[in-house]
Amino acid sequence: MTEYALEVENLRKSFGGHVAVDDVSFSLKPGGSLAIVGESGSGKTTTARMLVGLERPDSGRIRVVGRDRSNAARGKATRLARARELQMVFQDPYLSLDPRVSVAQCVEEPLRLHFGMSPRERRARRDELLERVGLGEREADALPRRLSGGQRQRVAIARALATEPKVLILDEATAALDVSIQAQILDLLAEIRRDTGVGYLFVTHNLALVRHIADDILVLYQGRVVESGPTRDVLAAPEHPYTRLLLHSVPRPGWDPAQIAADRRALATALREARAPSAAAEPARHDPDAAPTRRSVTP
Amino acid sequence: MTAVPIHRRRFLAPLARITGGDKLVGAALVVLIVLILAAVFAPLISPHDPDAVDLSATLSGSTPEHLLGADQSGRDVLSRLIFGARTGLLGPLMVVIVSTVLGMLIGVAAAWYGGVVDSVLSRAMELVFSFPALLLAILLVAVFGVGLTAPVIAMSVAYAPYVGRLARSVALQEKARPYIQAYKVQGWSGWVICVKHLLPNIAPLILAQSAINFGYALMDLAALSFLGFGVQPPTSDWGAMINEGASAMLQGAMLPALAPGVAIVITVVAFSLVGESIADRVARREER
Amino acid sequence: MTTRLLEIENLNVRLAAGRAARPILDGVSLHVERGEAVGLVGESGSGKSVTCRSVLGLLPEGSQAAGSLRVDGEDILTMSSNRLRELRRRDVSMIFQDPRASINPIRRIGDFVTEGMRAGGVPQKDALKRAEELLESVGIREPRAALRSYPHEFSGGMLQRVMIAGALAGGPRLLLADEPTTALDVTTQAEVISIITRLQAERDMGMLFVTHDLELAAAICDRIYVMYAGRIVEAQSAERLFRRPRHPYTSGLLAATPRLESDQPPHGVPGRPVSLAEAPDGCAFAARCAHARPGCTEDEPVQREIDGAQVACLRAEELIHD
Numbered sequence: 001m002t003e004y005a006l007e008v009e010n011l012r013k014s015f016g017g018h019v020a021v022d023d024v025s026f027s028l029k030p031g032g033s034l035a036i037v038g039e040s041g042s043g044k045t046t047t048a049r050m051l052v053g054l055e056r057p058d059s060g061r062i063r064v065v066g067r068d069r070s071n072a073a074r075g076k077a078t079r080l081a082r083a084r085e086l087q088m089v090f091q092d093p094y095l096s097l098d099p100r101v102s103v104a105q106c107v108e109e110p111l112r113l114h115f116g117m118s119p120r121e122r123r124a125r126r127d128e129l130l131e132r133v134g135l136g137e138r139e140a141d142a143l144p145r146r147l148s149g150g151q152r153q154r155v156a157i158a159r160a161l162a163t164e165p166k167v168l169i170l171d172e173a174t175a176a177l178d179v180s181i182q183a184q185i186l187d188l189l190a191e192i193r194r195d196t197g198v199g200y201l202f203v204t205h206n207l208a209l210v211r212h213i214a215d216d217i218l219v220l221y222q223g224r225v226v227e228s229g230p231t232r233d234v235l236a237a238p239e240h241p242y243t244r245l246l247l248h249s250v251p252r253p254g255w256d257p258a259q260i261a262a263d264r265r266a267l268a269t270a271l272r273e274a275r276a277p278s279a280a281a282e283p284a285r286h287d288p289d290a291a292p293t294r295r296s297v298t299p
Numbered sequence: 300m301t302a303v304p305i306h307r308r309r310f311l312a313p314l315a316r317i318t319g320g321d322k323l324v325g326a327a328l329v330v331l332i333v334l335i336l337a338a339v340f341a342p343l344i345s346p347h348d349p350d351a352v353d354l355s356a357t358l359s360g361s362t363p364e365h366l367l368g369a370d371q372s373g374r375d376v377l378s379r380l381i382f383g384a385r386t387g388l389l390g391p392l393m394v395v396i397v398s399t400v401l402g403m404l405i406g407v408a409a410a411w412y413g414g415v416v417d418s419v420l421s422r423a424m425e426l427v428f429s430f431p432a433l434l435l436a437i438l439l440v441a442v443f444g445v446g447l448t449a450p451v452i453a454m455s456v457a458y459a460p461y462v463g464r465l466a467r468s469v470a471l472q473e474k475a476r477p478y479i480q481a482y483k484v485q486g487w488s489g490w491v492i493c494v495k496h497l498l499p500n501i502a503p504l505i506l507a508q509s510a511i512n513f514g515y516a517l518m519d520l521a522a523l524s525f526l527g528f529g530v531q532p533p534t535s536d537w538g539a540m541i542n543e544g545a546s547a548m549l550q551g552a553m554l555p556a557l558a559p560g561v562a563i564v565i566t567v568v569a570f571s572l573v574g575e576s577i578a579d580r581v582a583r584r585e586e587r
Numbered sequence: 588m589t590t591r592l593l594e595i596e597n598l599n600v601r602l603a604a605g606r607a608a609r610p611i612l613d614g615v616s617l618h619v620e621r622g623e624a625v626g627l628v629g630e631s632g633s634g635k636s637v638t639c640r641s642v643l644g645l646l647p648e649g650s651q652a653a654g655s656l657r658v659d660g661e662d663i664l665t666m667s668s669n670r671l672r673e674l675r676r677r678d679v680s681m682i683f684q685d686p687r688a689s690i691n692p693i694r695r696i697g698d699f700v701t702e703g704m705r706a707g708g709v710p711q712k713d714a715l716k717r718a719e720e721l722l723e724s725v726g727i728r729e730p731r732a733a734l735r736s737y738p739h740e741f742s743g744g745m746l747q748r749v750m751i752a753g754a755l756a757g758g759p760r761l762l763l764a765d766e767p768t769t770a771l772d773v774t775t776q777a778e779v780i781s782i783i784t785r786l787q788a789e790r791d792m793g794m795l796f797v798t799h800d801l802e803l804a805a806a807i808c809d810r811i812y813v814m815y816a817g818r819i820v821e822a823q824s825a826e827r828l829f830r831r832p833r834h835p836y837t838s839g840l841l842a843a844t845p846r847l848e849s850d851q852p853p854h855g856v857p858g859r860p861v862s863l864a865e866a867p868d869g870c871a872f873a874a875r876c877a878h879a880r881p882g883c884t885e886d887e888p889v890q891r892e893i894d895g896a897q898v899a900c901l902r903a904e905e906l907i908h909d
Binding site: 039040148149150151178179180181182183184185186187190205206207208209211212235245246247248249250251252253254255257258260261264 | 630631726772773774775776777778780781782784785799800801802803805806807825826829839840842843844845846847848852853854855856857859860875
Binding site for chain 2: 080
């Protein structure tokens with residue numbers, strides 16, 4: 001059996017009566033790149049937050065390099081071990097750095113917490129990390145408010161890489177950036193993956209982006225996986241109507257928003273009708289169409 | 300640029316930041332500095348001994364010898380006013396320090412742990428809210444006797460929920476920010492995150508509230524002195540001075556009661572202005 | 588020649604006096620004809636939003652504007668405040684990016700949609716009837732019930748429709764849309780865009796559509812202006828801009844946008860977008876431009892016409908052959 005970097009089985013989470021994540025399973029090979037795609041309310045962010053321990057799943061299993069992390073971390077050792085396995089870069093570069101901590105400190109903090117380095121080794125490693133993300137000495141001394149959005153996101157990446165995680169979760173990490181900067185960050189991420197073999201889990205709603213950054217894709221709709229598989233195949237021949245809807249929603253010349261709006265309503269109606277009769281007998285697991293989760297990443 | 304102005308600018312920078320170019324706030328800040336200096340150097344600058352009796356000047360009104368006149372016992376009102384600034388500022392200072400520390404602890408703990416801890420702490424704060432502060436002070440006077448101790452304890456307890464409620468709501472907001480979550484993901488303990496990152500970031504807003512509270516605490520403590528539960532005559536205290544001066548008013552001498560009254564109003568307004576200004580600055584910084 | 592619906596000529600905006608004094612817009616000229624959808628595209632600091640808001644007379648606090656900004660031949664900059672209010676109520680409307688921040692949360696939807704009409708002297712009953720029609724036209728089911736609801740009862744996409752309904756209440760001839768779908772999901776974006784474009788065509792409104800998304804602008808606009816550092820660097824028809832961008836910045840933006848139909852990975856533009864205040868002498872884009880020559884940092888490029896496109900690049904003519 002292959003050792004997966006990240007393995008998720010039957011993850012479930014509800015808030016009050018609302019089921020946010022429903023029976024989600026997937027896995028990520030070491031150094032692989034997987035994109036979780038869906039719109040707001042699809043459960044993609046909740047899934048990511050459960051992986052790093054910011055939310056507790058109701059049921060299901062999460063394993064990183066074979067080690068289980070489904071339950072709350074007990075004790076400092078577990079907490080630190082988990083932090084060295086999985087790190088996260090958040091969407092908003094303006095809120096994801098402590099405004100009072102300089103860039104250099106921000107990168108040194110995790111080094112101090114996780115590794116018994118001498119101050120000199122720590123500084124050297126910090127400079128290496130900052131250089132890795134394309135920041136120099138001038139930025140190192142600065143406070144976050146002196147930096148642009150793109151530079152801040154670079155700092156966040158350097159900080160996340162400091163613990164040498166096996167998998168990096170990128171939660172809409174480029175969505176708030178200017179287009180010309182987004183491409184720079186994507187280049188940087190690709191380079192880092194090539195050099196370090198870290199795996200990526202992208203959380204995004206932008207399918208055009210997914211096409212260029214992810215090997216595999218997982219489409220979530222209302223908390224459930226509706227389609228998954230190699231990005232190239234899924235985008236070339238989407239089988240689930242929701243995936244098709246997402247694809248058509250990406251603006252391009254000759255784009256027909258009115259048609260998309262009609263499709264979207266049709267999909268919602270079909271879903272409502274499919275759920276209503278079956279609700280009494282058995283909770284509807286899949287969508288009305290014949291081919292829901294045909295392709296699955298799980299072995 | 301030469302070294303001297305830079306040095307001086309660094310010294311004055313925090314003050315300049317608080318005023319933010321607003322003349323009114325600048326004036327308020329000057330008032331506060333003058334008050335503090337007066338309180339500290341009271342023995343040096345007051346023209347007379349505050350307790351010295353000059354019966355020839357009793358209720359004299361303003362004279363070159365007694366700029367703000369003398370009270371019914373013939374004591375110099377200006378000197379008593381200057382010495383009164385000591386208890387007048389010391390009391391609220393202690394109230395603000397204790398209530399801020401207490402309120403921050405309660406508020407941040409409630410926000411961070413949530414759930415049962417939050418419910419218990421929030422209910423406790425509501426309980427204190429619903430209990431009249433002055434009544435609490437009067438009850439404590441029965442325990443500790445008259446003087447500054449009982450009112451300060453009572454006011455500290457009474458003001459803590461105001462700070463606590465604010466601290467809780469600000470901390471809740473801050474806790475949801477990604478940078479705090481990034482520290483959690485990094486593996487830091489909740490304690491370290493709170494002390495090193497959350498508290499310093501919410502502190503300016505809380506301190507702004509505390510500066511405003513300072514004025515209110517001063518007024519409450521003066522009210523207690525006025526009612527005879529606080530600082531006792533013959534110690535000079537603004538509240539007590541108004542009480543003593545009230546009878547002089549009937550005899551047509553306004554200054555003994557009016558002067559401390561004006562001092563209280565100016566001080567309260569000054570603290571409010573400075574507090575609001577800090578709060579505004581924090582809000583503006585947040586916007587960016 | 589008939590007057591244009593919107594004509595901005597040589598608009599300069601700068602923050603006046605004080606330490607924060609800085610230029611924001613430099614010589615911005617653009618126009619929108621009746622029934623035409625015009626895109627204004629740029630990244631952060633480009634001044635696209637300032638340009639858009641200035642049409643309503645909403646200039647940044649403490650700023651001074653020079654140049655002319657005419658709606659149907661009437662200059663906004665010299666207009667009386669009474670006339671400006673009337674103009675905002677009747678002739679020009681704006682859809683903002685964040686509906687939740689732009690709609691008063693404690694007032695009912697009905698109040699929001701009818702307030703402009705009420706201020707214009709329409710009786711309550713007629714205004715409500717009209718509001719109901721408007722809500723229906725933006726695809727809100729049970730518009731009568733919606734009138735009595737509060738903003739928090741709506742999702743972001745639904746609330747953006749309400750804002751569109753409110754913007755259309757005065758029967759405007761010019762619609763300003765400032766990133767109206769940036770805060771929405773992709774599928775919701777498509778739906779909101781379809782409503783905007785349908786109503787724009789039905790009512791023969793002119794539209795100035797501000798966005799950072801070149802693809803989106805190209806998908807729905809007739810012509811596009813591209814802004815960089817407070818200046819317009821390129822303007823041409825959407826279709827041709829996409830096929831043949833003339834300014835290196837436009838090509839850079841196009842190359843940086845990840846695309847579904849292309850195997851070409853997105854390619855970043857080095858450096859970061861600057862604002863006019865930070866822009867160096869000469870061409871503001873020179874420092875990031877792959878085609879820059881020493882001369883580019885000395886002379887400020889003048890906008891000129893090349894093959895039906897307006898371009899402000901010193902090397903535009905040479906680069907055509909590349």
